Amino acid sequence: MAVAKALAATASWEFHIIDIDKAAAKTAAVELAAPKRFYIGDVTSYDSTALTFEDIFNRSGRLDLVFCGAGVLEQNDFYNDHPPAEGPPPAPDQRTIDVNYKGTVNVSYLAQHYFRRNPPEVVDTNLVLMASCTGLYPVPGFPLYVSSKREFPMSSGALSGRLLADSYQTLALGGLRKQKLLLKVLT
Secondary structure (H helix, E strand, O other): OHHHHHHHOOOOOOEEEEEOOHHHHHHHHHHOOOOEEEEEOOOOOHHHHHHHHHHHHHHHOOOOEEEEOOOOOOOOOOOOOOOHHHOOOOOOOOHHHHHHHHHHHHHHHHHHHHHHOOOOOOOOEEEEEEOOHHHOOOOOOOHHHHHHHHHHHHHHHHHHHHHHHOOEEEEEEOOOOOOHHHHHHHO
């Protein structure tokens, strides 16, 4: 949200924010004093995300910046011990991987498509993937989250050569901010 607020301060941006959580969208609406539109969507669903991108592009006629900050912390204990008498353990909850990685793939794929559809006067388009600090440094206790966020810098690096050749930039950011993961690790 800090990036959106900084861009909003310039008064030259229109925001389109996708979130699956209606309460988070309402909170963001209050915090962001700029032209905005919120979409309730699930980035793990390609079809849902594609329809949202199409709607955004049709409304705005352009796409300058895509900031992918999708992230869900794993809720189950990956290291939980299961008695051998019960047979194999239950499948791990992979929603973290679905949102953090598959969501990023969907958003990145769609971003490049709509960047190419921009009018010729739109230059300096950017795809930014928010890796969090775990994209750069392992954090004990959250192997699925860390693994999925580690893919952001790798994806950015893999995408950058081709997208730069097409005049689009891609960047992965790692940072530390007060969030649920940090609070769980520190407490």
